[in-house]
Amino acid sequence: MSPRLQLRQLEALATVAEHGSMTRAAHELGVSQPAVSRLISDLSAEVGFQLFDRREGRLVPTQEARFLLPDIRRMMEMMAQLADASQNIKTQKAGHLRIACLPGFATSHLPEVVANFLAERPGVTVTIEPDRPERILEWIIGEQYDCGITDGFEGHPAVESETVLVRSVCVFPDGHPFAAKAIITPADLAEERLIHTRRDSAFFRALSDAFFAEGIKMNPVVEVRQFTAACELVIRGVGLSVISEIDAVGYAKRGLSFRPFSPALPHKLSLVRPIHKHPSMITLEFMYLFRESLRVFEQD
Template sequence: MLHLRQLEAFRAVAVAGNVTAAARQLGVSQPAVSRLISSLSKRVGFDVFMRDGGRLVPTQEARFLLGEVDRVLAGLSNIEKLVEEIHELKVGHLRITCLPGFATTHLPKVIAEFMKERPGVTMAIEPDRPERILDWIISHQYDVGISSDHLKHPALETIPLMMKSVCVLPPNHRLKDREHITPMDLDNEPFIHARRDSDYFSLVKAAFDASGARLNPLIESRQFGLACRIVAGGVGVSVVSIIDALEYVDEGLILKPFKPVVPHKLSILYPTHTPRSVITMEFIDLFLKSLEPYRIQGSASTSY
């Protein structure tokens, strides 16, 4: 079995070009480094260094090992960093980008709870449209993204979520006493809806089409919060994410279950191949827990 100390000595000599500098870097004696290199050569069955002038350089065979050794040692360094963060009470800086609706509704409460228990943490929050969120996460400008739909990209890892939707009605609407609302109940009712090119609009329209009800578009809006506020003001009806709708109950908005089920798709995003810090993982845990009451039962999410 290869030993970690052998790999460290191998990399140190490969970088320094001599045993003396490698020993100084590792904080051990020169004979100790020489013994580690010798034992490594015996273990792999070939010489790992040859002399080139006054330097030690990896042999052709050893060059194939060097890249993998770098990755192994980098992985160990990441583990050590995580351990250090745990011992330092999770200090650090967390960068979050999210949909504008989340920035003004559900997310602030989650962030407040998160920050109260972590006085050493600082945070940056940037709301924007899904296209920008995607670009920022792919380019590693942010640690966590909260976006609409279920996005896929080779540079992304995602946790897909299926959130509940509700029908929202203005105060004293004719349907206020119904147990639940169907598309036929809203036949030709002035409707405030999501963008026509969104998956969510397609799902809502499909529900109307399947029941034979007429969808009567009145206002198109990217944000559920705007739709809720307009409906609460007495204009039109809508079907929106329950998380957004709950923010406007005090303004007189009436919430009713909508059948059939129309899921609002969300994704938690983070960059592929980038080690996640303790505070990033803890924030994702807390955020997922906060969403549990609003998720469609039986919908699965991908564990990170």
């Protein structure tokens, strides 16, 4: 078949074959009858054989045309599917979103945001890949993921980012005496076993400085990388911890209580994406919704 064949010509062939009439085909296609005749005539000239015979006032495809019709109809169905897919993408109802995130987010907060996002977009699929901040940065720089949720991000020329300051709270098991307090301070934690983030993290350094400023010695018992791990240990009575309020809320109905911690030690959470990769509408919409979901936890 000649590469010069036009989709409209093939559409006219299939429509005339279905209705057996130029007039009815023209009505179906929304064009004039002479326009359909011209399309069929041009197509016949391109392929080099007659496309229709007239029998008892009806146009009937020739043997050669009948040979072409199954492929033409399949092609038209594919074009219709492509049009539907394009419309779904345009209206942000289809596509694939790749999210890199901190391990804790894969099991707290993020699942609810993703569930709400997908509820209105049945054609969208998502990949969630949790890992440490260093790895997330590598993925975003390499444009392997559409967006990322990380901490400790200090900027990179290949990454666009927005940092959100999330409130920190002191978490303790249900029934602990701290439930009677409005605010927890380093002095309150002087005799408590402390579960803390890794010592090389900015958050641990800020917490350590807060204790030092009040002349209080920390009593560390377990060092963890993730706030969710701290929550699991607190629930089991291993000790107390100061963590992001986002993670604390996720455990509020699982045996854990929390109160604001003073002085304010906001956890710096960064939303990142590749700066040189044009973001899809789905990516931008998800990042907006995720950012909005953080506002209730944002440090004033």
